[in-house]
Amino acid sequence: MALIHNLGFPRIGAQRELKFALESFWAGRTTDTDLEATALTLRQQHWLTQHTLDLVPVGDFSLYDQVLDMSITLGHLPKRAQGLPGSELDQYFRVARGRSVQGQDQHSIQAGEMTKWFDTNYHYIVPEMTADTRFTLNPTRLLNQLSEAQAHADLQPGQAKPVIIGPVTYLWLSKSKDGTDRLALLDQLLPLYSALLEQLAEAGAQWVQIDEPILTTELSAEWKQAFETAYHTLKANRPQLLLATYFGTLQDNLQLVCNLPVAGLHVDAVRGRDEITRIVDWLPSHKILSVGAIDGRNIWKTDLNATLDWLEPIAAKLGERLWVAPSCSLLHVPVDLTSETALDQDIRQWLAFACQKLEELQLLGQALNQGRDAIAEALAENQAAIDSRRQSPRVHNPAVKQAVAEITPALGARQQAYPERAAQQGEHLKLPLYPTTTIGSFPQTADIRQARRDYKQGTLSKADYTSLMQAAIEHAVREQEALGLDVLVHGEAERNDMVEYFGEQLEGYTFSQFGWVQSYGSRCVKPPILFGDISRPNAMTVDWITYAQSLTDKPMKGMLTGPVTILNWSFVRDDQPRSESCRQLALAIRQEVLDLEAAGVNIIQIDEAALREGLPLRQSEWQQYLDWAVDAFRITANGVRDTTQIHTHMCYSEFNDIIESIAQMDADVITIETSRSDMELLDVFKDFAYPNEIGPGVYDIHTPNIPSVEQMVQLMQKAAERIPAERLWVNPDCGLKTRQWAEVTPALTHMVQAASALRAAA
Numbered sequence: 001m002a003l004i005h006n007l008g009f010p011r012i013g014a015q016r017e018l019k020f021a022l023e024s025f026w027a028g029r030t031t032d033t034d035l036e037a038t039a040l041t042l043r044q045q046h047w048l049t050q051h052t053l054d055l056v057p058v059g060d061f062s063l064y065d066q067v068l069d070m071s072i073t074l075g076h077l078p079k080r081a082q083g084l085p086g087s088e089l090d091q092y093f094r095v096a097r098g099r100s101v102q103g104q105d106q107h108s109i110q111a112g113e114m115t116k117w118f119d120t121n122y123h124y125i126v127p128e129m130t131a132d133t134r135f136t137l138n139p140t141r142l143l144n145q146l147s148e149a150q151a152h153a154d155l156q157p158g159q160a161k162p163v164i165i166g167p168v169t170y171l172w173l174s175k176s177k178d179g180t181d182r183l184a185l186l187d188q189l190l191p192l193y194s195a196l197l198e199q200l201a202e203a204g205a206q207w208v209q210i211d212e213p214i215l216t217t218e219l220s221a222e223w224k225q226a227f228e229t230a231y232h233t234l235k236a237n238r239p240q241l242l243l244a245t246y247f248g249t250l251q252d253n254l255q256l257v258c259n260l261p262v263a264g265l266h267v268d269a270v271r272g273r274d275e276i277t278r279i280v281d282w283l284p285s286h287k288i289l290s291v292g293a294i295d296g297r298n299i300w301k302t303d304l305n306a307t308l309d310w311l312e313p314i315a316a317k318l319g320e321r322l323w324v325a326p327s328c329s330l331l332h333v334p335v336d337l338t339s340e341t342a343l344d345q346d347i348r349q350w351l352a353f354a355c356q357k358l359e360e361l362q363l364l365g366q367a368l369n370q371g372r373d374a375i376a377e378a379l380a381e382n383q384a385a386i387d388s389r390r391q392s393p394r395v396h397n398p399a400v401k402q403a404v405a406e407i408t409p410a411l412g413a414r415q416q417a418y419p420e421r422a423a424q425q426g427e428h429l430k431l432p433l434y435p436t437t438t439i440g441s442f443p444q445t446a447d448i449r450q451a452r453r454d455y456k457q458g459t460l461s462k463a464d465y466t467s468l469m470q471a472a473i474e475h476a477v478r479e480q481e482a483l484g485l486d487v488l489v490h491g492e493a494e495r496n497d498m499v500e501y502f503g504e505q506l507e508g509y510t511f512s513q514f515g516w517v518q519s520y521g522s523r524c525v526k527p528p529i530l531f532g533d534i535s536r537p538n539a540m541t542v543d544w545i546t547y548a549q550s551l552t553d554k555p556m557k558g559m560l561t562g563p564v565t566i567l568n569w570s571f572v573r574d575d576q577p578r579s580e581s582c583r584q585l586a587l588a589i590r591q592e593v594l595d596l597e598a599a600g601v602n603i604i605q606i607d608e609a610a611l612r613e614g615l616p617l618r619q620s621e622w623q624q625y626l627d628w629a630v631d632a633f634r635i636t637a638n639g640v641r642d643t644t645q646i647h648t649h650m651c652y653s654e655f656n657d658i659i660e661s662i663a664q665m666d667a668d669v670i671t672i673e674t675s676r677s678d679m680e681l682l683d684v685f686k687d688f689a690y691p692n693e694i695g696p697g698v699y700d701i702h703t704p705n706i707p708s709v710e711q712m713v714q715l716m717q718k719a720a721e722r723i724p725a726e727r728l729w730v731n732p733d734c735g736l737k738t739r740q741w742a743e744v745t746p747a748l749t750h751m752v753q754a755a756s757a758l759r760a761a762a
């Protein structure tokens, strides 16, 4: 008998109930009792959805973040949050977001730093360590949820499986604030974990899932040793431990992982299929192997027959020792496909969200235990959907495949090297020293957003919508002219989101209505779904940009999102490599670039905001990713004449490991986020002798603060110590869409004055 279980369920709710409950609590409109009631209802619903599984996760629910929950369980808050008055919930939200309730919290503090959870788009609150960090066990949340699960959700004794983050991963995710070695805290942490496990066993837990996803990354000898230390200590405790690894392969950690003294091991068989045979061979014969056979990171239906083809021999070998599960927690996929009534029927039948993945799991379990015949009908239905996707002309477009096959290196190369191009562009564009520009978007006012909504809902005609957008563009252009900026933008009023805008116009993309995935706290994103070969039936931006250009004699910068960013912020195909989808996107956006150029647009910016975040978990795989990512950018950008100036923008400030690839993109100008780093990040550009132009941001658009002329002049002087002035631009850190005009106008006035002062002094 193979068992089936789940590692975690999305907590936000099919209709984002948790988001709305949190936001109304924070706004002071509802009480903590209301919030707790919504949370309990959600947990109960989720357990109910999962109650036919052999083991059901408990403690995977969180009001904000599972890492912060673990910090609370370990009695570990940042120093600045300790000893402040208020309930436990107040403390919790203070660490999460700086304050507990809007405006009513006298004790607001700096929020905990947030960072990406491995290679997902989920962000966790980073635990902060110092030499005097002390832990104290606070098992209340877990014990409460365990008894709730037993009492309200009708789970059998032992069916509830508490989920915790393992001690080694917990330390690895934390940040040392004073240079303390995080691993030095392990000895202190382990007795708490032991006590916690004992209490969970006391409360009826037979299995505890202990998540150690860092086992799919490259670990130094010290961190490997920490695993030995930790699990040789914890083996003395009663509940059986399922050590859960996910998000990748184990590689040189495989032997270590197989031999750790735990009762069971979970591995990601979606990303690590090739390792399964070795693991089956290596795993000591008393251990459970939980195989993550259903993709917890993507939204495609599982090919059940194909999965059974490789699972059945393992089941035959392992018998009762085989468990089957999704590859990782289902936190990273939307909740329920049944709400998607507007999705194209063809495409809908190819998809599975969390609830559907649990049904697939059920079917796999039945087939393994009773034979495929027991689910013959479901298998046939699944096969039909899989075949339909495989053969669909909506997925496969021979012309696109042919175009990708015909890509040559020449496609990605400019005609002449940067110095020659730069001279031609200089003559053509006649820009002053320290040219000023912005990153693309201007404030998205309530009127603009309303117009877009009305148009989408059909209550505003296309003609009326167009004139409202043109009015917004004209307003942005007039403002920029009045400010005296050198290179103007149209302002992006027509764009709800820099990826969705393009996805909506590309063939091969579709959108869900409720496909929300938690990004952090109450914040959710709804990634577009890239399902088929990508083509661009019509120009996507040319009308707006040429309209904007028609209003002014100043150069107008065309604004596009790059292929890597579009890819990284979407659910993508699993039937071809990411690099292949990226090349298709590159060809489509390249056409847009060429159309813009043909329409007389001399400067084109291609945003690659998400290039860095696409880096694989393992450093050994970085170069391969960077190679195809840079290649895709070059294909997109470099078909233009030498007089056309290509810009790119990246809104982050870590270029240390990727500077070589950034240079290979060969954009004429790159604008980056720098204002908060005091220009020190330009050191890496200087040391690398980065050859092209750079616009280091001088205006932090993440705050309402208005920088002074002096501040910006000083920043640019620091920049000029590192990069020759002839190659510097003056611009903000990122787009201005989240700001108000009342902030933007004075800030940009100062920025233009700063540029004049710099020119005068040059």
Ligand code: GLN
Residues within 6 Å of the ligand: 439, 440, 441, 492, 498, 559, 607, 609, 649, 650, 651, 734, 735, 736, 737
């Ligand atoms: N052009 C986009 C904007 O200005 C860039 C946004 C981004 O980099 N995240 O909004």
Ligand code: ZN
Residues within 6 Å of the ligand: 439, 609, 649, 650, 651, 652, 733, 734, 735
């Ligand atoms: Zn940006």
